[in-house]
Amino acid sequence: MHKLNFHLDLLEKDNISTYYTELFNVETNKLVHTSSLTDSSVLKNNFVYIDDVPNYLNAKINTQSETIKLKKINTYQGSLINLGKYNNFSDYLLNEISTKERSEIRRRQKRLDHCIKPTYKMFYGAISEADYNMVFNDYKQMLVRRLEQKQSYWEELDYWEARHKSTFQLIHQKKACVFVIYHNKKPIAIYINSIFGTAMFNEVVAYDIDFSRFNIGILIFLKTIEWAINNKFELIDMSKGDFSYKERFRNGTYTFQNHIIYNNKELLMWVKANLLILKISLIYKLLPWLKKMKINTLYTNYKRIKKRHIFKDYVLEPNRDFHIEKIAKMDPLDDLKLINIENPAYGFLKKPSIDFAFLNVEHFDDIVVYNKESNENTYFFKGKNAIQKIVFK
Structure with a gap:
C-alpha cells in the first residue's frame, strides 16, 4: 500500500497529476487543477491510500485503464471561510460576527496596540534565514509551553522537523505564509499557513501564554483573515478539530475524505482495498462512541507520556497563590x-x-x-x- 497525505505529499510537492486529472473547487466554483491523464503505470501497479482530501475539492481520475477505481470515504468534519462573499474585512466582521463580539475584538485589539505597541509581519514570498529560524524556534517553544500548561499533546509536534525543513522554500515559492506578531522584536504569536492557488490552509498557531489576557490567538487569526481578503484569496480552510473559535468564525463546513485508488481486476489488490474500505468506514462510524468513551483523551495522554522528552526543557513556573x-x-x-x-x-x-x-x-x-x-x-x-x-x- 502506498499511503499519502493529500496536503503534504500532493499539494506541497506538486504531485497532483500522478493521481488526479481534475480538482474542482465547489466553494469557489473554479477548476483548480486539470491534466489529460493520470499516471496509469503508478496507479495500475500500486494500491494507493490518500487521506485528508477536502470534499469541496471534487476529485476525478481519468486513466487509460478502465480497471482503476477511486473510492471516497467520509471521515472528519472541517471548517472553512468562503471569502468570496465579502468586499473587505469589515464586511466579513459585519456579516459573520455579532455586535457584542465585534466590540470585544476591537477592545482587545486596541488594548494590545496600546499596551505593547506590537509590530505585525506577514512572510510571503521572502524571508531571511535568521528570521525563519527565530520564528520556527519560538513557535515550537510557545506551542510546547502551551501544551505543558494544558497537560495535553498535539500531533503537530510530530511534524515539526519536517515542517521546519520544508516551509522556508514554500514561503519563497508562495506556497506558504507565516504571520507574526512581535513585541520588542520577539515573536509573541505565530500563524503558519499553506497556500494552494487562492486557498489558504490554516496549519498551526502558537502564542506566548503570558499574553493570553489579550486573547492573542484570536487576534492573530483575524489578522490572517484580513490579510487574506486584502490579497484576494477566496477561501480559508480551517481544517478539522472541535474548537469553539472555528464555530464562531467559519461560514461553512465540509467533510474530509480518504481516497483509495486501486486496480479492480487484480484480485489481491481488490481484497486489500475492500478490507481497508470496510475498516476505515467502521472506525469513523464508531468515532462518536469512542469520543463519548473518552478514548481520544486516553490516546492523547498516552502520546504525551510517550513524547515526554519534548517537554523536559519547558517546565512551567509552579502556580503560586x-x-x-x-x-x-x-x-x-x-x-x-x-x-x-x-x-x-x-x-x-x-x-x-x-x-x-x-x-x-x-x-x-x-x-x-x-x-x-x-x-x-x-x-x-x-x-x-x-x-x-x-x-x-
Whole structure:
C-alpha cells in the first residue's frame, strides 16, 4: 500500500497529476487543477491510500485503464471561510460576527496596540534565514509551553522537523505564509499557513501564554483573515478539530475524505482495498462512541507520556497563590529593590505584569517592578497611571 497525505505529499510537492486529472473547487466554483491523464503505470501497479482530501475539492481520475477505481470515504468534519462573499474585512466582521463580539475584538485589539505597541509581519514570498529560524524556534517553544500548561499533546509536534525543513522554500515559492506578531522584536504569536492557488490552509498557531489576557490567538487569526481578503484569496480552510473559535468564525463546513485508488481486476489488490474500505468506514462510524468513551483523551495522554522528552526543557513556573492590591503610593524606596522581569529568575512575574498593563491600560515598557527587601514575597508594579502591590503566599 502506498499511503499519502493529500496536503503534504500532493499539494506541497506538486504531485497532483500522478493521481488526479481534475480538482474542482465547489466553494469557489473554479477548476483548480486539470491534466489529460493520470499516471496509469503508478496507479495500475500500486494500491494507493490518500487521506485528508477536502470534499469541496471534487476529485476525478481519468486513466487509460478502465480497471482503476477511486473510492471516497467520509471521515472528519472541517471548517472553512468562503471569502468570496465579502468586499473587505469589515464586511466579513459585519456579516459573520455579532455586535457584542465585534466590540470585544476591537477592545482587545486596541488594548494590545496600546499596551505593547506590537509590530505585525506577514512572510510571503521572502524571508531571511535568521528570521525563519527565530520564528520556527519560538513557535515550537510557545506551542510546547502551551501544551505543558494544558497537560495535553498535539500531533503537530510530530511534524515539526519536517515542517521546519520544508516551509522556508514554500514561503519563497508562495506556497506558504507565516504571520507574526512581535513585541520588542520577539515573536509573541505565530500563524503558519499553506497556500494552494487562492486557498489558504490554516496549519498551526502558537502564542506566548503570558499574553493570553489579550486573547492573542484570536487576534492573530483575524489578522490572517484580513490579510487574506486584502490579497484576494477566496477561501480559508480551517481544517478539522472541535474548537469553539472555528464555530464562531467559519461560514461553512465540509467533510474530509480518504481516497483509495486501486486496480479492480487484480484480485489481491481488490481484497486489500475492500478490507481497508470496510475498516476505515467502521472506525469513523464508531468515532462518536469512542469520543463519548473518552478514548481520544486516553490516546492523547498516552502520546504525551510517550513524547515526554519534548517537554523536559519547558517546565512551567509552579502556580503560586497571590493576592493583588491596588494602592495609591509605593512603600519607601529604601526598602525596595528594582528588578528586571526579563531575568529568568523572575519569570513568574511576567504574566502578572502583562495583566497589570492590560487591566490598567499601561504601556508594558513603562512598568517598573520592585521587590520589597524586608518581605521577599511582596512586589510592586508601577506604571504611569497606577500602582499595584502583589503578595505571594
